[in-house]
Every structure is written in C-alpha cells, then in structure tokens.
Amino acid sequence: MADTTSLSVDVPALTSLLDGRYAEVRNLVRKNLAEYAGVIQDQVEMTDTDFRERVREVIKHMADTGATGLGFPTEHGGGGDVGASIAAFETLAFGDLSVLVKAGVQFGLFGGAVLQLGTKRHHDAYLRDLINADLLGCFAMTESGHGSNVQHLGTVATYDVATREFVITTTTESARKDYIGNAAAHASHAAVFAVLEIGGESQGVHAFVVPIRDEHGEAMPGVRIGDDGPKMGLRGVDNGRLWFDEVRVPRENLLNRYADVNEAGVYSSDIENPDRRFFTMLGTLVQGRVSVGGAGISASKVAITIAVKYALKRRQFGAPGTDEEELLLDYGLHQRRLLPRLARSYALHFAQEVLVEQLHTASNDPDYPERDRRALESRAAGTKALGTWHATDTIQEGREACGGAGYLAVNRFAALKADTDVFTTFEGDNHVLLQLVAKGLLTDYSTNFEELDQFGVARFVADLAVETVMERTAVHKILERLRDVLPSSDDGQDESTLLDADYQLAMLRWREEHVLSGVARRLKRGIDGGSDPVQVFSQVQDHVIHAARSHMERLVLEAFTEKLQAHPDDPNAETLAAVRDLFGLSTIEADRAWWMEHGRLSSARSKSITREVNALCRRLRPVADDLVDGFGIPVEMLQAEMLEQGY
Known part of the structure; x- marks a missing residue:
C-alpha cells in the first residue's frame, strides 16, 4: 500500500525543476503574459475583427521583446536556440491561445519553412523582418x-x-x-x-x-x-x-x-x-509538432490548476449533523477525477522535456544519425498525439468538475475547450500520427517478412521494441529480465510491489512488445496469404494504434522515472515519486482489461491496483494546491471569477 506519511512540496524548487535550463526564457514569457493579461477578457468581449487586431498587436509586442525569435540564427536577429524557442512557446500556452497559434504560424510554420527549407538568399531576404513581425506570413x-x-x-x-x-x-x-x-x-x-x-x-x-x-x-x-x-x-x-x-x-x-x-x-x-527527398523535407518541420504537443500539455496544466483550486474553495454537502459542508477535493471521486490527470500532466511534461532536448541536439548537429532522426520524428508525432488528447480530456473533465461555473466564459474553460480542440488535428491528425509511430517501429524489419517465420517476426519485434531503460540485449535475456520483475497473474505477491517502478515499467514494456508482435504476425499472415499490403495494414489499424499508444506511454513513464533517478536529492523527490506512481498505476488500470485478457493481471491484483490508485490520490490531496502552483502559471492567467468568490 502507498506510504501514509505526509508529503510536502517546495514550490519554488518544483517550478525550478520543471523550468529546467530555460527558466530565464520561461520567466520572460510569463512577464509578457502578465503585461497583456487583458487579452483573455478581450477574447470574450471583442468582435472577431477587433480581437484579430488585438492579437496581432500582442504578437508584435512579444516579437519586440525577443521572446518569439529564439529559435532563429543570431546573425538574423534570433536567439540561436531551438530548445529555448520551444520552452517559450510552451509557456505562451498559459495565456490566450489565439496569441499562441498566431505566433506558431508566424514564427514556427512560416518562419520554420523559410529557415529549414530555404537557403542563404531566403534567410537574408526574409528572416530579420519575419522575426520582428514586420513581415507576416x-x-x-x-x-x-x-x-x-x-x-x-x-x-x-x-x-x-x-x-x-x-x-x-x-x-x-x-x-x-x-x-x-x-x-x-x-x-x-x-x-x-x-x-x-x-x-x-x-x-x-x-x-x-x-x-x-x-x-x-x-x-x-x-x-x-x-x-x-x-x-x-x-x-x-x-x-x-x-x-x-x-x-x-x-x-x-x-x-x-x-x-x-x-x-x-x-x-x-x-x-x-523522390520519396526520401519528400520525407526529409517534411522532417525538418518536426519542430511544429513538438511545439503543438507542448502547448497542449501546458493548456492541460491551466485547466487542472483552475479545477483543483476551485475544488479547494467550493463546498458541497457534509456529514449528517454538521453545519460545514465538505470541500469538493475531499471527496474520493473528485480526487479520482482530477489527481490522475494532474499526474499525467507531470509525466507528459517530463516526456516533452526529453523530446525537446533531442530536438535541440539534432538541430545543432549536422551529422545527427539518420536512424536517430527518424526516432525523433516518431517520438514527436507520438508525444504530440498523447499531449493534445490529454489536453482535450483534462479540459473537459475539469469543466465538468467545476459544474455550472465551469461553463461560464469568465472562468476560462470555454476558451480552453474551444481553442485547443483543433490541436488534435493541427500539425497532423492524432490517429494518423500514431500510425506513423507504429510504422516507424515496423519499418526496420518490414523487408524481412519473407525471411522470418511467425516466431522469428515476434522475436525480432520484441528485440526492436524493448529498449531505453533496459539494456538492449538478446530476446530471451529480455524476457528473462521481464519475468524477474513482472509477476504472473497469480503470483501472490503483496501490494508493495505495485509501487516498484521496475514493475510498472515492465508491465508497459510487456504490453508494448506483445501488441507490436501481434501486429507483425497479422501483417505477415496477410502478406503470406497474397493479400494487398495496404489492405492488410488497414485491417489491423486498431492494433496499430494500440501498439503506438503502448509504445508512447512506456516512453512517458520512462521519462518520468529517469527524471527522478537524475535528481535523487531533490527536495520534492518523495512527492514526485508518488505522482509518478499515480501516473504509472492509473495507466495500467485504464487498460487492465487487456492485461487480464492476456494473463498478466489477475482480478485480485487488478483490484489491488485500484485500491493503490485511490490511496495515492488520498496521499496527494493535501499537496494538490502546491503541485499545481509548481507549474508556475502567472496568477494573471488564472482569470476565473469562481476562484475569487467565497463559498
């Protein structure tokens, strides 16, 4: 069972950990957001025409501060730091999202096309005016x-x-x-x-x-x-x-x-x-997907922050015979609705951090290996899909958790919901992107279908899929190591193993390997039977999406785990470990039917996971306010009338 000792949060230290190497950049954007905080209310009150001009004005102001040109070469007036550029964009998503998207179009899409697909003549002709927002594209x-x-x-x-x-x-x-x-x-x-x-x-x-x-x-x-x-x-x-x-x-x-x-x-x-040329060209524009995914994660932070803070103010019902009603967040169901989503926001933040670091490295290395570049593009596609779907889910649940108040435009959920909805199809439809992730996993051995029997395909896929935290090794050794950590469905082990990070990771790895192997077997069977490969792939698309999502959720949990391993002495290490456990176990719980179908989870252990998730929610409830404050969202961006009322 989860430790029952109380947790604490050092909020400034937590914000510092989340901000990472780009704290100065993020603080610059926070300052800009605070200065133009009125744009959030303008979105409600202005006509479309007037609000478009207002957003254009804000974009020009931010360009003048240098916050929007960080990813461009210094010789043209930029900051020469792709990672800083994405950090700025992610932070900008704490504010009005029309400003964010217009900035993304100008500096990310149009500017990115000129920078990445053009040469010196185009850079000299357009970049400086583009960076200054004097030339809009x-x-x-x-x-x-x-x-x-x-x-x-x-x-x-x-x-x-x-x-x-x-x-x-x-x-x-x-x-x-x-x-x-x-x-x-x-x-x-x-x-x-x-x-x-x-x-x-x-x-x-x-x-x-x-x-x-x-x-x-x-x-x-x-x-x-x-x-x-x-x-x-x-x-x-x-x-x-x-x-x-x-x-x-x-x-x-x-x-x-x-x-x-x-x-x-x-x-x-x-x-x-020509195909390689086309995909090489599109691959240079991967920053757009990285940015949109990060923006979705940031929007989810805003939604969960407002919902948690409202749940710590609003009271409803109470114990019989008492005059004082209960805070919403004291109800177990309310904790269940919000806190796993808070944990997932943290997990996706750290996964996005890994992705941005990889992109930053690739952008500064002309000899970056082609295989690594393909892996980067795949990870960007998958993180974008998970991040933007999480935003849609969290904003909706947060709105519902705030009742009728959440439906009012003055409480931000209306704009958050409407403005982020397009993120799931912007910069690539999420289902298409997950197919790209799965195709990337299958690509390296697709030409070997004719040489491999079904068992050989499965073994090859397992070798391909199980990597990163575990040392890459022979398949039988991989499976032996998985068995060491991953108990059978009826192992009789006590519930303390559920909080073992190795156990959680092993469960996600095993699912990924099994689903991906199943896709390979179905593809091979269809191809061996003489069916058209395109039609065969279409028939297994549900398995393809499950394989890609399994792969990405494993990467997300690994990113969170590795972050904790890299900062063992962080003052918030114990609290973040509980947040990580909540993410890991709630992820397993969400797909527990699959594990039970495949003999990796007994009904008894499934119930244990549910009890553990509930216990973790109770343990994190006293520090929920500190955890959302750790995101560092400017108070001016939490313009919700319901947070200012007394209940």
Missing part, C-alpha cells in the same frame, strides 16, 4: 481536398524557361489552400507547397515563397483570398483560403535547400529518391 500546405496526404496536393508549380519564373496554379476547387492561419487578414507572404512540374514531369512537392498581398494589403494579381469564417475557437486567428490563378514568382522563390532548378529549367537534388 502563412503556411499554405493543407488543401480542402488534401490534409495529411501531402504528396498528392492539387496545387501545381510549373517552370517557365522563357521568363525564369514558376507559375503556381490551383488546378481544381478542392486544391484551394484551406484553414491557413494568417491568410484571411494579415499575411503578406505565404510558404506555398505545390507539386513541381518540369517539362511535364512531376518532381514531387516543393515549397515556394509567394507574395499574396501588396504594401496596401490588397491581394496580388492572380491571388484570391477568402475567410474561413467563424470557428469553434481561436477567434483571434484569421484562418483563410487561397487560390492561385497562374501566379508568377521568380525562380529564386523556390525554397531550395533540398532541390533546385537552374535557369535552363534543369532540376537537381542531392537526394535522388
């Missing part, structure tokens, strides 16, 4: 008819040798660029993704810088601009539609880091394989 990839399937865009760019220009055309109505942030009102330029055709031959999707408005804000010749209209949320972001009717741009406007076209119209690239 948009990222025109998604089309009405094509979202995730970027390789089959309908926008086409052909090269005119006579004029040395690219001619960009929207070929069909479904090829219009859609949902493009900054397009409807403010952007003067767009990074346009189009299929490049040279002499009638397609060279795949490439990106071009295309002016879409003149200095007076009028649409450029051949460019048609529309407004997407009212949305569920993000009222301060001007999402729009773009059509191109044979719009001409100079040859130099091709973002040519990975491919170029000379004056004579000859296409060249150092990456010969």
Whole structure:
C-alpha cells in the first residue's frame, strides 16, 4: 500500500525543476503574459475583427521583446536556440491561445519553412523582418481536398524557361489552400507547397515563397483570398483560403535547400529518391509538432490548476449533523477525477522535456544519425498525439468538475475547450500520427517478412521494441529480465510491489512488445496469404494504434522515472515519486482489461491496483494546491471569477 506519511512540496524548487535550463526564457514569457493579461477578457468581449487586431498587436509586442525569435540564427536577429524557442512557446500556452497559434504560424510554420527549407538568399531576404513581425506570413500546405496526404496536393508549380519564373496554379476547387492561419487578414507572404512540374514531369512537392498581398494589403494579381469564417475557437486567428490563378514568382522563390532548378529549367537534388527527398523535407518541420504537443500539455496544466483550486474553495454537502459542508477535493471521486490527470500532466511534461532536448541536439548537429532522426520524428508525432488528447480530456473533465461555473466564459474553460480542440488535428491528425509511430517501429524489419517465420517476426519485434531503460540485449535475456520483475497473474505477491517502478515499467514494456508482435504476425499472415499490403495494414489499424499508444506511454513513464533517478536529492523527490506512481498505476488500470485478457493481471491484483490508485490520490490531496502552483502559471492567467468568490 502507498506510504501514509505526509508529503510536502517546495514550490519554488518544483517550478525550478520543471523550468529546467530555460527558466530565464520561461520567466520572460510569463512577464509578457502578465503585461497583456487583458487579452483573455478581450477574447470574450471583442468582435472577431477587433480581437484579430488585438492579437496581432500582442504578437508584435512579444516579437519586440525577443521572446518569439529564439529559435532563429543570431546573425538574423534570433536567439540561436531551438530548445529555448520551444520552452517559450510552451509557456505562451498559459495565456490566450489565439496569441499562441498566431505566433506558431508566424514564427514556427512560416518562419520554420523559410529557415529549414530555404537557403542563404531566403534567410537574408526574409528572416530579420519575419522575426520582428514586420513581415507576416502563412503556411499554405493543407488543401480542402488534401490534409495529411501531402504528396498528392492539387496545387501545381510549373517552370517557365522563357521568363525564369514558376507559375503556381490551383488546378481544381478542392486544391484551394484551406484553414491557413494568417491568410484571411494579415499575411503578406505565404510558404506555398505545390507539386513541381518540369517539362511535364512531376518532381514531387516543393515549397515556394509567394507574395499574396501588396504594401496596401490588397491581394496580388492572380491571388484570391477568402475567410474561413467563424470557428469553434481561436477567434483571434484569421484562418483563410487561397487560390492561385497562374501566379508568377521568380525562380529564386523556390525554397531550395533540398532541390533546385537552374535557369535552363534543369532540376537537381542531392537526394535522388523522390520519396526520401519528400520525407526529409517534411522532417525538418518536426519542430511544429513538438511545439503543438507542448502547448497542449501546458493548456492541460491551466485547466487542472483552475479545477483543483476551485475544488479547494467550493463546498458541497457534509456529514449528517454538521453545519460545514465538505470541500469538493475531499471527496474520493473528485480526487479520482482530477489527481490522475494532474499526474499525467507531470509525466507528459517530463516526456516533452526529453523530446525537446533531442530536438535541440539534432538541430545543432549536422551529422545527427539518420536512424536517430527518424526516432525523433516518431517520438514527436507520438508525444504530440498523447499531449493534445490529454489536453482535450483534462479540459473537459475539469469543466465538468467545476459544474455550472465551469461553463461560464469568465472562468476560462470555454476558451480552453474551444481553442485547443483543433490541436488534435493541427500539425497532423492524432490517429494518423500514431500510425506513423507504429510504422516507424515496423519499418526496420518490414523487408524481412519473407525471411522470418511467425516466431522469428515476434522475436525480432520484441528485440526492436524493448529498449531505453533496459539494456538492449538478446530476446530471451529480455524476457528473462521481464519475468524477474513482472509477476504472473497469480503470483501472490503483496501490494508493495505495485509501487516498484521496475514493475510498472515492465508491465508497459510487456504490453508494448506483445501488441507490436501481434501486429507483425497479422501483417505477415496477410502478406503470406497474397493479400494487398495496404489492405492488410488497414485491417489491423486498431492494433496499430494500440501498439503506438503502448509504445508512447512506456516512453512517458520512462521519462518520468529517469527524471527522478537524475535528481535523487531533490527536495520534492518523495512527492514526485508518488505522482509518478499515480501516473504509472492509473495507466495500467485504464487498460487492465487487456492485461487480464492476456494473463498478466489477475482480478485480485487488478483490484489491488485500484485500491493503490485511490490511496495515492488520498496521499496527494493535501499537496494538490502546491503541485499545481509548481507549474508556475502567472496568477494573471488564472482569470476565473469562481476562484475569487467565497463559498
């Protein structure tokens, strides 16, 4: 059973641990948020048009402080630190999310495309004004008819040798660029993704810088601009539609880091394989997914903070014969609703921290191994999916936990719910992203299906999947080590083993290995039977998603565990260990039917896990307020009328 001794929290030390190496950057953004705290109420009171202008004003102010250009090269006025840039973006998510998304479009998507896909001529021409928000841009990839399937865009760019220009055309109505942030009102330029055709031959999707408005804000010749209209949320972001009717741009406007076209119209690239070239190009834009995932995690922190603080003020019912009613958070069910989600917010924070560190390293190492880069892209996709789904879940549960008060716009949940809902499809639909995670796990041995029997495939997958905390070794040794820690369903061990981090990790590893092996067996069986590989994959997509989620939850728990191991003397180590246990056991509990189906969890032990989760919630309840204060959310961002009332 969980230790019943009381826990304590050193809040400043906890914030320092969470802020990590970027405390100074995060504090700069907190200061900016506090200065423009009124924008949260503006979101409620202003018209869409006025609020868009207000958000633009805030973006310009933050650009002037240097908080939004941290990821760009110093020679162009940036900070030269990708990790700092993401830390700033994550912290910005404590405030109004229209500001966050507009900043993400400007500095992350448009700026990222120019920086990562362009070369010196583009950097010299655009970056300084872009960083200063004097030149606003948009990222025109998604089309009405094509979202995730970027390789089959309908926008086409052909090269005119006579004029040395690219001619960009929207070929069909479904090829219009859609949902493009900054397009409807403010952007003067767009990074346009189009299929490049040279002499009638397609060279795949490439990106071009295309002016879409003149200095007076009028649409450029051949460019048609529309407004997407009212949305569920993000009222301060001007999402729009773009059509191109044979719009001409100079040859130099091709973002040519990975491919170029000379004056004579000859296409060249150092990456010969067109598919590899395409995915290399998209891989450079991974920062967008990392940022959105981090923003989702930050939004969940805001929601859980408001919900916990309300539960520590609001009273309801009471013991018979007493006059004083009980605080909401004293009810076991209320603890169950909020505290596991608080624990998951902490766990995802540390998982995001690992991801950002890997991205920072990759961004500063031109020789970063290709295998590691693919793993980074996979981890970014999976963390984004888990982080944004967690935001949706936590905001909804937090709203419900606050009753009717949570439904009022003055208490922030309305904006949080509406503004973050798109995060689950923004920068990639989460289900598609988890398929990418699973495909990445399968890729390394997919070509070996013909040589492997079913047992061989399973063994190969187990070897592939079980890594990171455990030393990579032969499959039989892996399974032996798992058996040492992972009891059978009827082992009779006492409940103290449930709080063993090795036990929790072993359970998650075993699930990951088993599910992934099952996917491999089904794929092999279908392929051996002569079925179309695409159809075979479609038939096992439910297993694919489960495999990817299992893999990512294992990585999240490992990140939390490794953080604790790295700071054994931290003043909050004992409390954070309890938070980690709550995350680990509530994760097992959520999928306990699967473990029971596969003989790894008896009904008795399943009940023990539930008792332990309840005990951990009771143990953490006295420090819940300190745990949410540890996030360091500026008090000005907790603008909820219900927190100011006495009950």
